Amino acid sequence: MKLDLWEIVLISVIVPCTDRVMGLEKCLKSILNQNVSCDFEILLIENNSFDREVVKDLIKSLHSNMIKHHYLDKCENANVARNYGAYKSCGKYIAYLDADDWWAEDHLDTCLNACKKGAKAVYSGFVLDNGERQVEKYSRAIKDETAYHFLFNDNKAVAQTSSFFLSKDIFNSCKWDEKLNRSQDYDFFIEVQKKIGWSYKPKLTVYVYWEIGAKRSLCGEAFETFYNKHSPFMTNKEISEYLCEIVKAYALVSKEEYHKFSRFIDRYRNYLDRKNSIIISNYYITLIFYKLKVIFKL
Incomplete structure (x- = not known):
């Protein structure tokens, strides 16, 4: 057979x-x-x-x-x-x-x-x-x-x-x-x-x-597509935690995308709980210093 x-x-x-x-x-x-x-x-x-x-x-x-x-x-x-x-x-x-x-x-x-x-x-x-x-x-x-x-x-x-x-x-x-x-x-x-x-x-x-020094780009549109798809099924805390993860990704992986990071923060700031707001504020400060280093070539 x-x-x-x-x-x-x-x-x-x-x-x-x-x-x-x-x-x-x-x-x-x-x-x-x-x-x-x-x-x-x-x-x-x-x-x-x-x-x-x-x-x-x-x-x-x-x-x-x-x-x-x-x-x-x-x-x-x-x-x-x-x-x-x-x-x-x-x-x-x-x-x-x-x-x-x-x-x-x-x-x-x-x-x-x-x-x-x-x-x-x-x-x-x-x-x-x-x-x-x-x-x-x-x-x-x-x-x-x-x-x-x-x-x-x-x-x-x-x-x-x-x-x-x-x-x-x-x-x-x-x-x-x-x-x-x-x-x-x-x-x-x-x-x-x-x-x-x-x-x-x-x-x-x-x-x-994970190649050392490899340039990695982020896709803000994909993050927003994911957010729009899943946020109706997430608790407020889960939404805050997800947004915090994305902000970390912007801060740690794509510091050159400073303007995108700023827009992301402004759009979703109200969804972040107090703890994650503090974490993100620290990343924001880090990015500001990074931007100054780029501008003044420190």
């Missing part, structure tokens, strides 16, 4: 990428080297690349028929690629991995074991690697709390995209929001938690690369 492809492939790994292949070879090799006793496929979803041959050449050099390469001519962001990959996938389970991250050899095995014990969706912490040192970022189990509280409160936890492992059945009701260029991991985590709930995997098997 001929087996259906669904019965052959148990796990589909989805990797969005562009023609910037730095780190991609390490990413793909970490998938191919997984110690898991089942068949799996890799869906490499290339989007918005200037040179399509770069990724093609890399795939050829790996000599693996497990890698299925798809190219999207028009792709607004990685969420489009993730949804497309899930649509094309044949596995019972879906795992996500960003192109510059990688896994330990037992990542898929530990995720699959969690699902065998009843989990429908799995997340974990990660190891942050900046090329010079590695820092372990442990998370915690989400308990009797909202996903908003889990992600934004004083005891906030992490749920990293490259750790997400879930049943494909979930994809029918929970897709990545293609309108979001930022906060998409928050959004997806929240939606899955509302639908079926997440299970925490304590072991760190995900490695996230």
